[in-house]
Every structure is written in C-alpha cells, then in structure tokens.
Amino acid sequence: xxxxxxxxxxxxxxxxxxxxxxxxxxxxxxxxxxxxxxxxxxxxxxxxxxxxxxxxxxxxxxxxxxxxxxxxxxxxxxxxxxxxxxxxxxxxxxxxxxxxxxxxxxxxxxxxxxxxxxxxxxxxxxxxxxxxxxxxxxxxxxxxxxxxxxxxxxxxxxxxxxxxxxxxxxxxxxxxxxxxxxxxxxxxxxxxxxxxxxxxxxxxxxxxxxxxxxxxxxxxxxxxxxxxxxxxxxxxxxxxxxxxxxxxxxxxxxxxxxxxxxxxxxxxxxxxxxxxxxxxxxxxxxxxxxxxxxxxxxxxxxxxxxxxxxxxxxxxxxxxxxx
Amino acid sequence: xxxxxxxxxxxxxxxxxxxxxxxxxxxxxxxxxxxxxxxxxxxxxxxxxxxxxxxxxxxxxxxxxxxxxxxxxxxxxxxxxxxxxxxxxxxxxxxxxxxxxxxxxxxxxx
Numbered sequence: 462x463x464x465x466x467x468x469x470x471x472x473x474x475x476x477x478x479x480x481x482x483x484x485x486x487x488x489x490x491x492x493x494x495x496x497x498x499x500x501x502x503x504x505x506x507x508x509x510x511x512x513x514x515x516x517x518x519x520x521x522x523x524x525x526x527x528x529x530x531x532x533x534x535x536x537x538x539x540x541x542x543x544x545x546x547x548x549x550x551x552x553x554x555x556x557x558x559x560x561x562x563x564x565x566x567x568x569x570x571x572x573x574x575x576x577x578x579x580x581x582x583x584x585x586x587x588x589x590x591x592x593x594x595x596x597x598x599x600x601x602x603x604x605x606x607x608x609x610x611x612x613x614x615x616x617x618x619x620x621x622x623x624x625x626x627x628x629x630x631x632x633x634x635x636x637x638x639x640x641x642x643x644x645x646x647x648x649x650x651x652x653x654x655x656x657x658x659x660x661x662x663x664x665x666x667x668x669x670x671x672x673x674x675x676x677x678x679x680x681x682x683x684x685x686x687x688x689x690x691x692x693x694x695x696x697x698x699x700x701x702x703x704x705x706x707x708x709x710x711x712x713x714x715x716x717x718x719x720x721x722x723x724x725x726x727x728x729x730x731x732x733x734x735x736x737x738x739x740x741x742x743x744x745x746x747x748x749x750x751x752x753x754x755x756x757x758x759x760x761x762x763x764x765x766x767x768x769x770x771x772x773x774x775x776x777x778x779x780x781x782x783x784x
Numbered sequence: 785x786x787x788x789x790x791x792x793x794x795x796x797x798x799x800x801x802x803x804x805x806x807x808x809x810x811x812x813x814x815x816x817x818x819x820x821x822x823x824x825x826x827x828x829x830x831x832x833x834x835x836x837x838x839x840x841x842x843x844x845x846x847x848x849x850x851x852x853x854x855x856x857x858x859x860x861x862x863x864x865x866x867x868x869x870x871x872x873x874x875x876x877x878x879x880x881x882x883x884x885x886x887x888x889x890x891x892x893x894x
Contacts, residue, residue, distance in 0.1 A: 605859050606859060607859035607860055607861045607862075609860065609861070610859055610860050650854070650855075652854065654851055654854045654855050655855045656855070657827070657855060657856055657857030658857075661825065661826070661827060661856070661857055662857045665827070665857050
C-alpha cells in the first residue's frame, strides 16, 4: 500500500484515503464554491520547515501580471465571496498591488496571507496602505508564543521581526476593535504533533501576546502540518514520519469530511491553473484530473463533483479537521 | 528484552485489564474523567501531569504528557518551567527533611 507523499520508498504503509472514506460510507465531493485561493508563487524570504510547497528565496515561480489579469477576469466572471491570496510570500511578488486592486472590488472578503517578516522592508509601507484602503484581511503566520520554538520552524530571529511587524499592524489599526481592519493568526504545530483545539489556542495566544508584547488580533486558526514537501523531508530525516502518519490516520474524524475546506474551495496556481486545494497543487494533482487555465474555464465545478484526494488528506481530517 | 522500558508498551496499557477487568475499567473511567476540562483546562491538567511524570520518573508518562502538553497548546518554555516546579518540590522535599536531621542532631549533641 502507498504511504503519504509522492516519492518512492515510503516507510509507512497506510490505508489509502479514498478507502478510508469508502469504509465510512463517505465521499469527498464539492459543495458550493465560496472561496478562491490565489497562489502567487513559491518565492519566499523564509524556508519554513513545515512548508508543503518548499517555498524559499531560491524559487523563481511567481505570478506574472498577465496571469493576474486572467485571475481577476476569472473572479469577475464567477462570484467568490472570499478570495484568499497566498504564496510563498505574496509581498515579494512585484505586481501584487495590481492583483489586490483588481480583486478587491470583486470579493466582499479579500484575504492576504503574510509571514509577517516579508511585510517589513523598503516599499512595504505602500503595500500596507493599500491593504488598509481596501480593508484587506491579513492572515499572519505565528506558530508559537515561545520564540525558540517559532524560530525553530521559521528561522533564527523571525519571531522578533514578526512581533515588530504585528505591533506596527496594530498601530495601523489591524486587529484593533472598531477599525474594521481584521488581523488573523495561523498557528501550525512546531513539530510532529497535532495542533491544539482552535478555541483553546486562541484564548491562550490572546493572553500571551497581550501579556508579553501588548499585541491584539482578531482570530487564531490552528492547522495540522501536511506531510508533503519540506515537512515530509523533515519527518523522514528525524525519524518521525511513521509515527506522525500513524497518528494522522488514527485521528481520522469522519464527521470532519463534510466540513472540509476543499469542498468550498478552488485554488489557482502561480501560472493560472486550477487545483482543488493548495496541497493538491503541491503534488501537481489538478482539479478534475487535467490542467485547466483560468482563462479557459467556462463553468465552476458543480456540487457533487469529486475532489482529487491523496493520503496527505489525512492531515485535514485529523481531530477537528481543516475546516 | 533489551530494556525494561519499551515505548511500544504504552500502547498496550489497556491490557492491564486482563484478569482484573472491573478494576481496570474503574481506573480508566476515573482517569478519563480526571483529564476532562473542569475548573482547570485540559492544557493545565496535561501540564500538571507532565510535572508529576517527572517527579515519579515514569518514562511512559513523560512520553505521553510531553506530546499531550504540546497538542493542548503548551509551549516548551512552559513545559520546562513545569519540570522545574517538579524538581523544586522534589529537591525541597529532601531539603526540608534537613529540619528533622537538625532536630535529631541537636537532641543528640552537646
């Protein structure tokens, strides 16, 4: 039986995800699509150990202005209540302001993922001003309130920079009551273990961030690390792979399947092709089984359309799930 | 058997119910109830368990409650401080018996 991942020589045999669904009498199919995720590319100033896309400063795949225009036209042809811009580090993509300007009038909720450190530096003030002007929701990676653990995942000194940027965002009104500027945090576990429950983690992060650094935010989301890319390599190198995969499969929660994010989600790659989610993008498993460019899409997948799955999907169904 | 402690044995803990199932059931039911959120959160209870695991030097418990503490949202700084609390109590428990030693010595001494 295959293990989780795409490479040969898998050390851990697991039940295929599709078989686990079948055993529970379930199928993973689309509901109504509400969210368009736009991946602007794999260029990043960090090399996080949990990154399933293996983003880094050595990656040159970034979204061109031409592809952005195609994505904007796509979002204009179809209605997406939520558009979620991600990367790599979108801030490093030169034409990002063009993308934000184009998408903001089309989406009631426009989100921009940030690793925070990429928001610091020359020219970023104008990007922040653009986000404020369009009421862009900022979704910032902040894995742990313990700097040594956060830096172990993201790189030495990243937490210090992140805290400085969070303070600056608060000063700009982000995360502050009554401003309408939403600042959300995302915490991925800093190792081979499952995340804390979202509610409990949010309470604790809120107290810790306020007490230690006087920082405020709106919501915190916790997600399990997906054993793909650099995280998978780390699991294998450190001898954690088998136990992690076993834990994910043993934590399979059938009731999470119906609420999985991918059911309402479409992901566009940096070069403009459609995927069911960012993890299928990481393994180049396109939506519908073939690569379709946003310029060529005539209709969105209808409810009931099957979603491509892989064994890494266990990371989204573990515990309370990636919902 | 190469060592007395095998991490895989933790997964077979429930087999302790063989030959005494009613006692085991009572224990495991009680155990599960203890760790549910009450006046203390599940995270706080896991942290206490981690500290106690070090005080009683149980490798199974250290393994289980290191993972549980991380998964309940404690960070490594908090977990390290919890172990220091266990160490302080253990060390203090030794040291405070010095009071007895001194009392006895004083009684025996000129």
